[in-house]
Amino acid sequence: MPKRILIGTVVSDKTDKTVTVLVERKVKHPLYGKIIRRSKKYHAHDEDNAYRTGERVRIEETKPISKTKSWKVLDRLAASKGTAVEANLDVEAAN
Numbered sequence: 001m002p003k004r005i006l007i008g009t010v011v012s013d014k015t016d017k018t019v020t021v022l023v024e025r026k027v028k029h030p031l032y033g034k035i036i037r038r039s040k041k042y043h044a045h046d047e048d049n050a051y052r053t054g055e056r057v058r059i060e061e062t063k064p065i066s067k068t069k070s071w072k073v074l075d076r077l078a079a080s081k082g083t084a085v086e087a088n089l090d091v092e093a094a095n
Contacts, residue, residue, distance in 0.1 A: 004061040007077065010051050011041065018069060019046045021059055044071040054080030 008023035024039045043066075044059045051057055056078040064070045 005074070006042070006059050006071075008042070008057065008059065010053050010055045010057055010080075013046070013049070013051060013053055015043075017046055017049060019044050019051050019057075019073060021057060021071070021073075023059075042071050043069040044073045045069055046073050051076065052080050 006021075006023045008021040010019045011022045012020040021042050021044050022039055023042060024037050026035050027038055028034070029036055042059060044057075045062070045065050051073055055076055057076055058074040059071045060074050062070060062072050065072070
């Protein structure tokens with residue numbers, strides 16, 4: 001059976017070796033037919049603490065690592081938008 005792979009946004013990187021990833025999906029309402037957003041948070045294993053809040057990542061289902069953690073981060077799809085802004089502010093402040 002293939003492992004599930006999801007794409008989401010890192011919303012928290014406070015815990016050691018763990019990131020919280022928000023995965024959103026769009027579903028059609030069963031009665032009214034309107035497209036609505038559903039979201040769920042997953043705890044994913046981040047061995048090197050390499051991922052930061054705001055980044056788009058791919059996560060893969062694994063055997064349970066802890067009570068709440070049964071996913072691991074595969075790779076980064078897009079960098080955080082806030083990090084680039086902070087870096088530019090630091091450069092301007094140095095000038």
